Amino acid sequence: MPRLQSAGRLAFVARLALAAVGVLVLVWAAEPAAAQGKLEAQYEATLSGIPVGRGAWNIDIQDDVFSAAASGGTTGILKSFAGGSGTGASQGRVVNGALVATAYQASTTTSKKTEEIHITLDKGNVKDFGIIPEPPVDADRIVVTDAHRRGVFDPMTASLVRVSGTGDPVSPEACHGSAPVFDGRMRYELKLDFKRMETVKAEKGYRGPVVVCALYFVPVAGYIPDRPVIKYLAAQRNIEIAFAPVAGTRILVPFWLKVPTPLGPAMLEATSFITTAQPPRVAKTQ
Numbered sequence: 553m554p555r556l557q558s559a560g561r562l563a564f565v566a567r568l569a570l571a572a573v574g575v576l577v578l579v580w581a582a583e584p585a586a587a588q589g590k591l592e593a594q595y596e597a598t599l600s601g602i603p604v605g606r607g608a609w610n611i612d613i614q615d616d617v618f619s620a621a622a623s624g625g626t627t628g629i630l631k632s633f634a635g636g637s638g639t640g641a642s643q644g645r646v647v648n649g650a651l652v653a654t655a656y657q658a659s660t661t662t663s664k665k666t667e668e669i670h671i672t673l674d675k676g677n678v679k680d681f682g683i684i685p686e687p688p689v690d691a692d693r694i695v696v697t698d699a700h701r702r703g704v705f706d707p708m709t710a711s712l713v714r715v716s717g718t719g720d721p722v723s724p725e726a727c728h729g730s731a732p733v734f735d736g737r738m739r740y741e742l743k744l745d746f747k748r749m750e751t752v753k754a755e756k757g758y759r760g761p762v763v764v765c766a767l768y769f770v771p772v773a774g775y776i777p778d779r780p781v782i783k784y785l786a787a788q789r790n791i792e793i794a795f796a797p798v799a800g801t802r803i804l805v806p807f808w809l810k811v812p813t814p815l816g817p818a819m820l821e822a823t824s825f826i827t828t829a830q831p832p833r834v835a836k837t838q
Contacts, residue, residue, distance in 0.1 A: 618644055
């Protein structure tokens with residue numbers, strides 16, 4: 553019986569870690585971007601120091617368009633209990649310096665099924681979305697209304713934080729505000745509070761300051777209130793996220809994320825963080 557209880561608890565923590573990495577790493581871009589830059593990053597997820605997943609994240613901000621894409625999968629012991637892989641991508645325009653997403657796609661695959669999500673947006677309002685295969689209706693799930701799908705960010709665009717002003721963007725100002733996010737199924741709020749400044753050193757690429765924020769997850773609609781993972785994450789007050797800059801811009805992206813679990817800390821951290829500024833494109837002349 554103890555072995556069954558341990559397995560059940562580990563499965564719960566696996567779902568918790570996956571939810572933390574898949575949901576809470578998504579923060580927001582609330583203000584215009586400045587200049588142009590690229591990021592190519594690799595991440596490793598651990599649970600109590602044991603590797604459980606790997607992923608990649610690429611961001612490309614140009615003068616008139618932007619794109620962001622991520623992929624990853626579970627490894628090791630986590631793969632045995634909740635194995636899976638996934639991809640996500642967002643594309644859009646840069647209008648007066650602001651990142652305006654027009655499309656978002658995501659795909660997840662587990663041993664039980666493959667699911668695909670798409671969202672079409674117009675100035676922050678969801679115009680169309682769908683999940684394939686269409687999920688069954690659950691009477692316990694809080695309904696997402698049309699109002700919940702207005703003035704929102706898709707998850708991938710929501711991975712970018714812009715710091716206004718002309719000073720160093722890696723500053724406490726990055727940890728202000730909150731953001732509404734719609735991921736195709738669920739509507740939630742993400743809130744930040746400043747905690748401290750630190751210095752990090754990736755195995756490859758970036759070494760320098762990061763700003764560490766407390767991160768709070770507030771479910772709004774599209775979720776089942778009695779789900780243990782949702783209740784656990786919503787109650788947490790010790791989740792931390794550290795942001796590092798994309799060169800050539802005032803955009804910050806997560807460098808690491810720490811989430812407490814019953815089996816120890818779950819952590820997502822960049823092992824490679826290579827970012828370069830891109831010069832503005834020069835208009836062609838005769």
